[in-house]
Amino acid sequence: MPDLAAIVIHCRDPYLLAPFWSMVTGLPVVEDDRAKLADGSLGPTEAVLLRDPSGHRPDVWISPADDLPSSGRIHLDLVGDAEERAAVLAAGATVVRELPRWTVLADPEGNQFCLLPRTEAHADALLPGH
Template identity: 65%
Template sequence: MPYISSVVIHCRDPYVMAPFWSLVTGLPIVDEDAVKLADRSLAERESVLLHDPSGTEPDVWIAVAVDLPPVGRIHLDIVADDDERAEIVAAGATLVREQEDLTVFADPEGNEFCLLRERH
């Protein structure tokens, strides 16, 4: 059966987006990239890797792209409890709309994603 090996999130500012998506996905930024983020020393258009040390979750790459459409670059459904939701909002998520079984948010660059209470 096919499976997802990695997800790429294109962005303009990896210094904002990598920590945001690390918090949202629960995947840590690999040490080498975390140092570059802290030092603000990423090479131009260098990607940042979020990686599950256990290897059970797909990698997430935060990749700089110059010509991005305004919306619709990605869409993820993420399961999160109330405390996790509050932390995601505090990190910069913006409420877009509430639906019966999910809440749609936007990340700091406007990409929409859904927070679910349980896996569908």
């Protein structure tokens, strides 16, 4: 089986979404991209790389795209406790809907993702098509 190497999140504004997804995933922006974000020097098609320094988690690329569908650009399932949920909301996420076993949230550009409580993450909560 192939290993998952990276997740790509297409967006309109990498300056907005790179810091958001860095905070939400806990993956730091790589040094070169952090400098470009700080001085506004990203090229028009240049992606921003979020990378786990230990190399244990997949990379996340925040990549600008001209044509974005209204849904389906990404879908991540994240696991977190109440404090982490509050931090995600404080970073700019919004609640789309509350379900019995998880919450559907949206990032600042409307990409939806799910947040499951830690107790559900190892249960059968990850159902196809949610």
